[in-house]
Amino acid sequence: MEVDRRSLMKGVLAGGAFLALGVPSWAFADRSPQKSKQCVLLLGGTSADGLFKSGARAACADMAYEGLRTVQLKEGVLTGTDTITGLLNQSRGARWITVLDDAGAVIFLELARSVGVRMLSMGVHACSTDGPSYIRHDLTSTSQDHSVGGLLASHVLQQSEDFCITEHFLREPPAEERALTSWGAPGFSSHRSAGPDPIHVHCSGCSLPDGRRLLGLEATEGWIPIPPQVCTRESVTWRSENWVVSVGYAITASALGVDTVPESCASRAFAHQSRNGRRAQRAERFVSFVMDI
Amino acid sequence: MKIGRMEFTMLVSGLILMASHTGALGADQREVTQGGFAWQDGAEVYTKVCALCHDTKVGPILRGRDLDPLYIKLIVRNGSRAMPAFRAAEIDDQLLEKLAEYVSKTGSDK
Amino acid sequence: MASKYIALPKGVSEKSFDAAVKEFRRVLGEAHVLVKAEQLAPYTKTMMPVPDADHTASAAIMATTVEQIQKIVGICNKYKVPIWTISTGKNLGYGSAAPAERGQVVLDLHRMNRILEVDGDLCYALVEPGVTYRQLYDYFQEHKLPLWLSVPAPSAIAGPTGNTMDRGVGYTPYGEHFLNACGMEVVLANGEILRTAMGGLSKSNTWQCFKWGYGPYLDGIFTQSNYGIVTKFGFWLQPAPPVCKPFQIQYQNEADVEEIVEIMRPLRISGVIPNSGVIAHALYEAALKAKRSDYVKGPGSISDDAVRQLVSDHKMGIWNVYAALYGTKEQVDVNWKIVTDAFGKSGKAKFLTEEDVGDDPQFGYRAVLMRGGMDMREFSLYNWRGGGGSLWFAPVSQARGSETLKQMKLAKQILSRHGLDYTGEFIVGLRDMHHILDMVYDRTDPEMTKAAYQCFDELITEFSALGYGSYRTNTAFMNKVAETYGPVQRSINRRLKKALDPNGILAPGKSGIR
Numbered sequence: 001m002e003v004d005r006r007s008l009m010k011g012v013l014a015g016g017a018f019l020a021l022g023v024p025s026w027a028f029a030d031r032s033p034q035k036s037k038q039c040v041l042l043l044g045g046t047s048a049d050g051l052f053k054s055g056a057r058a059a060c061a062d063m064a065y066e067g068l069r070t071v072q073l074k075e076g077v078l079t080g081t082d083t084i085t086g087l088l089n090q091s092r093g094a095r096w097i098t099v100l101d102d103a104g105a106v107i108f109l110e111l112a113r114s115v116g117v118r119m120l121s122m123g124v125h126a127c128s129t130d131g132p133s134y135i136r137h138d139l140t141s142t143s144q145d146h147s148v149g150g151l152l153a154s155h156v157l158q159q160s161e162d163f164c165i166t167e168h169f170l171r172e173p174p175a176e177e178r179a180l181t182s183w184g185a186p187g188f189s190s191h192r193s194a195g196p197d198p199i200h201v202h203c204s205g206c207s208l209p210d211g212r213r214l215l216g217l218e219a220t221e222g223w224i225p226i227p228p229q230v231c232t233r234e235s236v237t238w239r240s241e242n243w244v245v246s247v248g249y250a251i252t253a254s255a256l257g258v259d260t261v262p263e264s265c266a267s268r269a270f271a272h273q274s275r276n277g278r279r280a281q282r283a284e285r286f287v288s289f290v291m292d293i
Numbered sequence: 294m295k296i297g298r299m300e301f302t303m304l305v306s307g308l309i310l311m312a313s314h315t316g317a318l319g320a321d322q323r324e325v326t327q328g329g330f331a332w333q334d335g336a337e338v339y340t341k342v343c344a345l346c347h348d349t350k351v352g353p354i355l356r357g358r359d360l361d362p363l364y365i366k367l368i369v370r371n372g373s374r375a376m377p378a379f380r381a382a383e384i385d386d387q388l389l390e391k392l393a394e395y396v397s398k399t400g401s402d403k
Numbered sequence: 404m405a406s407k408y409i410a411l412p413k414g415v416s417e418k419s420f421d422a423a424v425k426e427f428r429r430v431l432g433e434a435h436v437l438v439k440a441e442q443l444a445p446y447t448k449t450m451m452p453v454p455d456a457d458h459t460a461s462a463a464i465m466a467t468t469v470e471q472i473q474k475i476v477g478i479c480n481k482y483k484v485p486i487w488t489i490s491t492g493k494n495l496g497y498g499s500a501a502p503a504e505r506g507q508v509v510l511d512l513h514r515m516n517r518i519l520e521v522d523g524d525l526c527y528a529l530v531e532p533g534v535t536y537r538q539l540y541d542y543f544q545e546h547k548l549p550l551w552l553s554v555p556a557p558s559a560i561a562g563p564t565g566n567t568m569d570r571g572v573g574y575t576p577y578g579e580h581f582l583n584a585c586g587m588e589v590v591l592a593n594g595e596i597l598r599t600a601m602g603g604l605s606k607s608n609t610w611q612c613f614k615w616g617y618g619p620y621l622d623g624i625f626t627q628s629n630y631g632i633v634t635k636f637g638f639w640l641q642p643a644p645p646v647c648k649p650f651q652i653q654y655q656n657e658a659d660v661e662e663i664v665e666i667m668r669p670l671r672i673s674g675v676i677p678n679s680g681v682i683a684h685a686l687y688e689a690a691l692k693a694k695r696s697d698y699v700k701g702p703g704s705i706s707d708d709a710v711r712q713l714v715s716d717h718k719m720g721i722w723n724v725y726a727a728l729y730g731t732k733e734q735v736d737v738n739w740k741i742v743t744d745a746f747g748k749s750g751k752a753k754f755l756t757e758e759d760v761g762d763d764p765q766f767g768y769r770a771v772l773m774r775g776g777m778d779m780r781e782f783s784l785y786n787w788r789g790g791g792g793s794l795w796f797a798p799v800s801q802a803r804g805s806e807t808l809k810q811m812k813l814a815k816q817i818l819s820r821h822g823l824d825y826t827g828e829f830i831v832g833l834r835d836m837h838h839i840l841d842m843v844y845d846r847t848d849p850e851m852t853k854a855a856y857q858c859f860d861e862l863i864t865e866f867s868a869l870g871y872g873s874y875r876t877n878t879a880f881m882n883k884v885a886e887t888y889g890p891v892q893r894s895i896n897r898r899l900k901k902a903l904d905p906n907g908i909l910a911p912g913k914s915g916i917r
Contacts, residue, residue, distance in 0.1 A: 078779045081559050103690075103785035106793075110493055110560050112445055113500065114513055119444035124791055126847045130699040131790075136847035138790075140448070140455065142440035168455070170409045170447065171440035197456075216849015283696040285789045292441070 055248025653720025885915025
């Protein structure tokens with residue numbers, strides 16, 4: 001999927017009815033790619049470590065970044081708080097990507113707050129055999145600059161499992177950058193909630209009400225369709241059949257400053273239901289963080 | 294201190310037994326006693342209050358001295374030197390009469 | 404609305420907040436006033452079934468001195484900016500470090516972390532709020548002080564001030580932490596500094612020795628409240644005993660819990676067992692050894708049969724009783740005999756001591772905590788269901804066997820209505836018993852998150868209707884729990900608040916008080 005910015009603009013302009021409603025036109029905010037720092041991948045001993053790492057490596061290769069250092073925690077977080085505190089203190093100036101289990105993540109976040117890190121994104125990723133049948137990604141990104149959701153959606157769409165992604169932005173784009181922008185991909189219909197703190201919802205294979213139900217979004221009035229468009233920035237040049245690898249790819253790419261599509265919203269969500277979506281056979285869950293130490 | 298095994302077992306099981314039969318004031322405030330407290334007679338007051346000083350050489354011996362009941366009542370209500378005054382809320386007038394009579398008429402134990 | 408802040412305090416304009424932030428910076432320096440999303444994100448994450456946005460801080464400010472805090476309350480009064488004070492902010496499953504309400508400024512005292520005094524003869528310490536248990540533990544080791552701490556499960560990363568202010572508990576004989584608190588210094592909303600009890604005398608050396616002082620005992624009103632900011636905290640330490648013998652007793656039937664409590668209570672009240680007796684259900688500790696997905700397929704709560712299978716696979720008890728004996732070898736031997744006789748009588752108990760278990764993590768983490776050591780393996784619990792949802796439900800009952808099964812049955816009923824597991828334990832204090840349930844749920848599953856909210860709400864409603872009040876709760880349910888304690892308590896709390904903090908700048912909403 002390689003689409004350039006111009007074709008996106010065409011898609012945007014196709015939404016004539018939208019424009020007629022007096023809503024400002026959709027456009028990308030211009031953003032220069034971030035400079036990558038020394039990047040460290042900390043693997044906390046989850047069963048997802050290996051697959052995540054291979055995704056991370058693929059992202060590094062795509063972005064021509066050769067400096068990724070991998071640290072494998074021998075002991076878990078719960079028994080290794082001193083080790084982690086030591087690592088955090090020795091890593092000033094680095095950008096960390098961490099992969100931990102749920103319990104480790106809770107304690108890790110506390111340790112990270114104590115040393116004053118800057119958090120760029122957090123994600124909980126879950127595929128369960130004792131829960132919903134779709135794969136869930138619950139992301140919090142501090143700003144659009146560090147968003148992961150769109151790129152992740154583009155990647156996991158290549159696989160056969162159904163998924164839901166929610167992404168909350170702690171900070172909305174500043175007013176001067178508030179031209180309306182949206183993510184888009186073939187097969188997705190997109191909507192924007194009216195009112196303050198707008199939500200963008202992108203559904204594939206399901207209706208908006210179904211998508212909202214899957215995503216746990218309360219029924220709110222006034223969803224406005226966003227004209228269909230295709231984004232080039234989050235194009236998929238590399239594929240994997242495994243969703244964990246895709247998470248590793250998307251998160252690492254975002255940590256390395258990949259140019260993603262900013263969306264003018266407070267939060268966004270992606271729901272995908274395929275006609276023959278299969279239930280995952282193997283339970284897997286982990287938590288990811290991207291932070292500057 | 295050496296205590297035999299048997300005694301310990303008894304102590305523990307005794308505690309368990311006691312505890313399982315203890316009632317408690319829950320939110321519904323069940324009372325352990327029926328109604329408030331009332332002295333039975335002058336002798337009970339003497340034994341449970343006066344005697345603790347007057348039969349232990351803290352205060353002077355009172356019984357067997359044929360003391361004037363009026364005097365006894367006066368001292369009980371007003372106190373005397375280090376002896377505190379006992380108010381009607383503790384020993385009402387009717388009971389004080391009985392107490393004074395008891396102290397006055399009863400002989401010393403010794 | 405887009406703003407340069409990720410949230411604003413309720414009723415405070417951006418302009419007004421700008422001015423307050425400017426003044427905070429003047430007092431604390433630029434680096435200690437955090438307003439950027441990247442800096443505030445670690446303060447924002449909670450484990451509650453409500454959007455993190457409901458508890459997003461507008462700023463976090465880090466003070467290190469009492470004088471700074473006095474100035475901060477001055478600024479807050481001037482601009483009517485509410486602050487939510489944390490010491491280490493490790494109230495995991497109770498709201499973590501996030502404020503009660505969106506927009507409150509977190510006053511983070513983690514860096515105000517001097518150990519002011521440790522007295523090895525009188526066995527007490529005086530610390531600043533940011534001091535962690537780990538810091539004290541290391542200090543004792545370094546100075547070869549034979550003193551013990553009593554710590555809650557987040558041990559190393561939490562600290563005595565915050566834990567005691569929320570009336571937390573630990574697992575040594577000093578485990579009822581507020582019972583062992585002695586003297587505090589408090590910055591009041593008007594900037595005055597109060598030293599409680601004997602701390603009122605400028606030349607007194609008994610501030611950490613005698614709790615009551617003269618006149619009303621005030622320390623209690625600064626716990627689970629928002630009447631002041633505690634800046635120094637004194638507490639008692641246990642002299643390290645020559646021998647500590649932690650033990651576990653396994654029982655294999657849920658109904659056995661009645662017998663356990665009936666045996667435990669007299670041993671606790673008489674002092675034979677000096678620390679809190681924990682009676683942990685298998686599911687409370689299962690995540691240390693097993694994966695839930697190996698026993699449950701599909702949604703809903705785990706079945707009793709699956710729990711029995713899990714218990715047998717991993718050599719656990721359905722109930723796992725933990726306590727320890729402390730003292731000289733002779734004392735411990737005598738008391739061990741009493742304990743084994745009492746629990747051994749019915750023939751249902753299986754006794755395990757350190758010699759029996761090797762490096763079993765289930766026994767291991769309990770043993771460390773019962774010595775006041777640093778161990779966080781209890782939080783494996785968060786891997787049981789996964790997904791980062793946790794709410795502690797903590798109703799209090801009498802320490803009687805007859806209070807156990809009916810509570811467990813009710814809890815299981817409510818939990819299973821919502822597809823959640825019973826991950827609970829009973830902790831026998833002396834006359835009281837805490838029934839602790841960690842309601843773990845998957846926050847990535849919107850349905851389960853909604854169910855968790857509803858479930859917790861029902862737990863509070865149904866338990867309080869039967870007279871079981873919660874001793875502590877998370878920041879999303881503080882009002883609800885406060886209501887259960889009746890209108891007169893609510894009203895006096897409100898009147899105290901008005902008198903001590905008329906502008907309502909200190910942690911509005913804490914324990915439902917505003």
